[in-house]
Amino acid sequence: MQLSIISFLVHAFIAWRLIPALGEFTWLQIGVALLVMISAICLQLGLNRWRSRRRQQGRRHEIAMAAAFVAMGFLSSLLVLTLLRDVALAGLWIASQLGLAISMAVFATWSALAVPAAATLMTVWGLINARRTARVVAVDVPIANLPASLHGFTIAQISDIHVGPTIKGDYLQSIVGAVNRLQADMVAVTGDLVDGSVAQLRAHVAPLGGLTSRHGTYFVTGNHEYYSGVTAWVAELRRLGVNVLLNEHVVLQHNDGALVIAGVTDHGGHHFDESHRSDPAAAIATAPDHVVRILLAHQPRSAAAALQAGFQLQLSGHTHGGQFWPWNLFVRLQQPFTAGLHRLQSLWVYTSRGTGYWGPPKRFGAPSEITHLRLVPAIP
Numbered sequence: 433m434q435l436s437i438i439s440f441l442v443h444a445f446i447a448w449r450l451i452p453a454l455g456e457f458t459w460l461q462i463g464v465a466l467l468v469m470i471s472a473i474c475l476q477l478g479l480n481r482w483r484s485r486r487r488q489q490g491r492r493h494e495i496a497m498a499a500a501f502v503a504m505g506f507l508s509s510l511l512v513l514t515l516l517r518d519v520a521l522a523g524l525w526i527a528s529q530l531g532l533a534i535s536m537a538v539f540a541t542w543s544a545l546a547v548p549a550a551a552t553l554m555t556v557w558g559l560i561n562a563r564r565t566a567r568v569v570a571v572d573v574p575i576a577n578l579p580a581s582l583h584g585f586t587i588a589q590i591s592d593i594h595v596g597p598t599i600k601g602d603y604l605q606s607i608v609g610a611v612n613r614l615q616a617d618m619v620a621v622t623g624d625l626v627d628g629s630v631a632q633l634r635a636h637v638a639p640l641g642g643l644t645s646r647h648g649t650y651f652v653t654g655n656h657e658y659y660s661g662v663t664a665w666v667a668e669l670r671r672l673g674v675n676v677l678l679n680e681h682v683v684l685q686h687n688d689g690a691l692v693i694a695g696v697t698d699h700g701g702h703h704f705d706e707s708h709r710s711d712p713a714a715a716i717a718t719a720p721d722h723v724v725r726i727l728l729a730h731q732p733r734s735a736a737a738a739l740q741a742g743f744q745l746q747l748s749g750h751t752h753g754g755q756f757w758p759w760n761l762f763v764r765l766q767q768p769f770t771a772g773l774h775r776l777q778s779l780w781v782y783t784s785r786g787t788g789y790w791g792p793p794k795r796f797g798a799p800s801e802i803t804h805l806r807l808v809p810a811i812p
Contacts, residue, residue: 442507446514453544497597498793505558505756505792509551512758517543558756558794565606566590566787566800568614571773573780574810575724575744581689582724582807588616588645589803591730591749592786594656596627599788601636607787607802608639614804617686618647621674622749622784623654623698623730630664641672647684650675652695654730654750656790658704677728678708679715691724692716694743699731710734712741724807732769732783739779746781747805753785753798760798771798 520543524536575582588611595604611619625640626633643649651674657665666676675682677695684691694715701708712727712734719725727734727743731750738746753771754760763770769783785801 439507442511446510449514449518450544450547453540455541494597501598501792502555502559502794505794506551506555508756508759508792509554509796510548513547513551517547554756554796555794558792558796561795561799562789562793563603565603565610566802568610568804569801570804570806571782572806572808573745573773573782575780575807576778576810578724578807578809579689581687582691583809585686585691585807586614586616587618587620587726587747587803587805587807588614589620589622589747589782589784589805590787591622591784592624592654592752592790593788594624594627594790595633595636595788598793599636601639603788604636605639605642608642610802612642612644614802616645616804618684618693619643619645619649620693620728620747621649621651622728622747623652624656624749624786624790625651625654625669626660626665627656627790629661630668634668637668638672640669640674643674647686648675649673650677650682650693650695650728652677652728652730653698653701653708655698655700658698658701658708662701662704662708677715679711681715681719683720683723689723690720691726692719693726693728694719695728696734699729699734710737712737712743716741716743732767732781735768735776735779735781738781739776743779745807746779747784748781749784749786751783751785752790753783755786755789755798756792756794756796757798 521536521540524539528536590607590611593599593604593607621640626637640649651669653662653666666678669676677693679696681692681694684693694712696710696712696715697708699710701710710729712729715727716725725743727738727741727746729738729746729748732748734748735746748769751763751767751770754763760770768776769781771783771785773780773782775781782803782805784803785798787800787802789795789800
């Protein structure tokens, strides 16, 4: 009920701020009103489906949820742009009071039309970006004192796919195909694979078992695994042949050398199960000394503990790179890194923008990615 009231009030506010400003353009007033009404109806329909808790409702349910998530993304852009328009109008009013010759009426009219037009374009473009298979991003990571046997060692990283209401098995299968074509030395899946239970999504996650690489696939839990039944998902992924690392490590023998791949549970895993408290130091305990150590950690904020534990590289996700503007500007309020390769003293941290999306099928200003990382020797 509260979500419905909030949705109604937000849509009403937007209509109040935009429609009267269109003046005598009656057909434009009707068009903008319809656009806002359709958004409100789609979002309400999805909220009703979500509240019903009946997750297995076939094609109709999937269409309703997809429409609701698209409407949610549209509403986000529409509200942000409406507020920015109001800020601009306030600035113009102040300028006019200072004696500047400014036509407030002209700006008010055309900006009222520009806001829904821009929100629509952002939503459509974001939908196209979200639904296409993520592109491959190549990243070289310079490692100090990298043994010759590990020069060029490659990792294919995928993260934050969120198989669930709008992402199904065919979407994941296309990702698996793209990863396999990279012929990487190993595959890292850094959490938030699912949004739903094993019973609901087993068939849709099955393509993950088709990932191929020289040393196999390694997975760490994200926060959404805990919302979805982490114990059952750990068992299911292991059944598919995926190596799940819960504050533990493996030693990979590569050519004539070795490297350690460790994985920690999600940074907030202990809120669901105390035995899943994230611990980079425990993950590396008993590992051999003087070898390259790589940590898989869903959230970038594990980096400080990873640095203390002696890792050279941390691979993370979680942020989605903000997923779509302007939320990418606020990620740093909760995480130390938003996206890309960063340095924390002697530790490299790579944060993936994610390979899928969560909630609204919208990627605007933060495209999804399949990351192809390559270890290279650092230049002295």
